[in-house]
Amino acid sequence: MALQLPIFMDNHSTTPVDPRVLDEMLPYFSTKFGNAASRSHKFGWEAEAAVDSARTRVARLIGAKDGKEIVLTSGATESDNLALKGIAEYRKDQGNHLITTVTEHKAILDTCKRLEKSGYEVTYLGVGSDGRVDPDDVRRAIRPQTILVSVMLANNEIGTVQPLEEIGKITREREVLFHTDAVQGIGKVEFDVEKMNVDLASLSAHKMYGPKGIGALYVRRSRPRVRLVAEMDGGGHERGMRSGTLAVPLIAGFGKACELLTQEGRAESARLLALRERLRARIASQLDDVYVNGSLEHRLPGNLNLSFHFVEGEGLMMAIKDVAVSSGSACTSSSLEPSYVLRALGVGDELAHSSIRFGLGRFNTEEEVDYVADLVADKVSRLRELSPLYEMHREGIDLKSVQWVAH
């Protein structure tokens, strides 16, 4: 098959809906359009059955015992907000302290900032140069007032997989609730709420070949039974934790996407890892001064985050414009600050500006990987010829010794 441009290699940002997922969804837009809360007729029953089946599929993927533990939301941002604010408010008489990490998604960090403004205290744990949090740091940070620990399963920029099983042992032993934003790792790396003692987990369908606009919060129902205060008041849907008419077509698609990952996730991860290593090796064979950001060992199979020294990330993205990737460069954000995740690893600002994130997914091929590797190598070489830093480096000037005039 001929190579089609543009190539999508940004599967951490979103993923296309799998055709099998779309097939599952379509009837619920037209013939099976009932409201899952209508208890008095067939249309409602049909919709409710679809939702229940989807819940079971979601639960199975994450090792949850019961579909009732799946609270459907609009996506992971809502799930993160509901988990943190909902637990903080419900447990405010027990304590006011939360623990998280500096490399979390903004949906966690900004929610924590808001909680701090309303009187809660938050400890932000640092990570090592490999991007991982030390479980002993979690243990040391727990106080009598600690009500919740939130650590992501896998990072969205560098793909680093966190040691949830070790952290879960600690939180269970200390009787502190444990939440994880599991969006990036679900179906790609091992995740089991029972084995890892996870009490709450945020999921998103569109990161796993399902539709946008639907996600879930897993809320443990037994040992311990987790309760929280709802953000959305109304008809009392989702066991009172999230009111609002259920988006049945999206939920059906979400369920199907989970089922596919339960069946195929392991094989898919092996394939993605092989593609990732092919991409890495092919770039490394053509270029010097390329660095991998984050742990290679504890990493999502489809993630490759590289810094191309002496070349600026946004400039490089412009040169490979037929390939969709993303960069930790400041220039891609409106804040002009480089990636806080890369900074947390101790990657210097200069290399953070030079970073590109490749996110491989279900529909990428070997041909695409080879094309992208060769294109990147060619364009990096060209941009280095344009780079005063590369010239200085070749003249033997230590760039750190130069007195730069920041502006």
Next chain:
Amino acid sequence: MSYSDKVIEHYENPRNVGTLDKADPSVGTGLVGAPACGDVMRLQIKVNDQGVIEDAKFKTFGCGSAIASSSLATEWIKGKTVDEAAAIKNSAIVEELNLPPVKIHCSVLAEDAIKSAIADYRRKQSDRRSSLDAARVGE
């Protein structure tokens, strides 16, 4: 971020990329920005005896807008006198390249690069004159 056609054109066909001999007294070199900020421009001018910039070269580490801004700057200053070049404002670069607000700093950096290259050239010239004067006094 979508780029204007002019930014893309300069980015894909940058004018005057290269290096002039910075030891040459008729060459002025400006190096502005910082790697940690994500952009560094080096702009060089070669000035003839009439005070006209007869050649200009640049190299830039930065995004497409930074590369385009410095490429445009070299194009504009070639053939101008040093004083004319010193009068170029970043706002003219913004207008020509249709830069969005978040990229205005690229044009500021290009203006700084021109000014810094001119300052280096003038410093070299005055050093040279004073060493010539000193040589004459010694005759």
